[in-house]
Amino acid sequence: MGKNSKRRPVSAQGSKGSPAEAAPEGGDLQTAFAVALQALQTGQLAPAAAQFGMCFVCAEMALSKQEPEMQLNLKQYMWQCGLYRSACMSQLPRPQEQAEALKCLVKCIELAEELEDNEKLFESLSLKASLHVRLGHHQEGLADASRLEALVQENPSPEYEQAALLHKGKALVGLEHNDLAVEALRSCAALAAKREDARRETEAHMGLAKVLTIMGDSQQAKESVDRAIQLAELEGPERVTFVEQALLTA
Structure with a gap:
């Protein structure tokens, strides 16, 4: 990473990588993200992790069909979903869930490097x-x-x-x-x-x-x-x- 690497906001609200801007079809991914976030905020870690995982997969499937600017937004959305999913799974009790959290974080690191985003x-x-x-x-x-x-x-x-x-x-x-x-x-x-x-x-x-x-x-x-x-x-x-x-x- 160089000193001129891009630094974008991490916040889920109002950033260029927010679900609102990442959603390719009228906010579907935004709605799915909101459902996951609500589950997280109410302490439902397993359902939240599953929902964030679904959001990640849906965005990943849509990635190749988008223009470069939307691909950038989708990657930021994927990073956000991956980070939230890993945070949820890291607090679940089974070793396989914690191992999955580590796998998610490896993917988040790869996405952050692709985005040249030091904060991420x-x-x-x-x-x-x-x-x-x-x-x-x-x-x-x-x-x-x-x-x-x-x-x-x-x-x-x-x-x-x-x-x-x-x-x-x-x-x-x-x-x-x-x-x-x-x-x-x-x-x-x-x-x-x-x-x-x-x-x-x-x-x-x-x-x-x-x-x-x-x-x-x-x-x-x-x-x-x-x-x-x-x-x-x-x-x-x-x-x-x-x-x-x-x-x-x-």
Whole structure:
């Protein structure tokens, strides 16, 4: 990816890749996308994943019949459907569903590269890295984080850099490279604090609490636990409960 790569909005509303502009026949794909999105918003992950998958396949089938400009829009629509589908399937319990989520993300990465869209590439890689680490695929997660770091080098962005450092740190914890993990996670926490990104700083301190405990540094681990909970309190009781439970099971 070069520094002059195109950067398009990721938002599902009002972007050039939105379902409204991607639909080749009077909004059919837009309606199908809206049905999938409604299922997702009401917590129906399996039906939402199936519907997003249908949207993706329908757009893919229509692709070769369209003019170049519409092909571009359809590819953006396909990327959006693929990302949503992978996000849904990554939260389903069966291993085959999580494996399918990874396959979707590989396709999303390919589409983002075809579109020369760094924001879409970043989102796809970030979700893939996160899922790999959560599934215990630490080497694969580290490889994705390295690609994110390369993307940051070509297209400097504090947001991208934070995510790359977080995924790198978590992967390194899993690979038992603890000193390197602490370095990455502390860098992420410092950058997030500077940007007043409480959510990302919380995640970094949760990772630090885990690795510092492993290393036997109970004092600094406690400091990270306290900081993570302090930041969670800014978002309300539900977030505090989530963070406390995550810290207990880390």
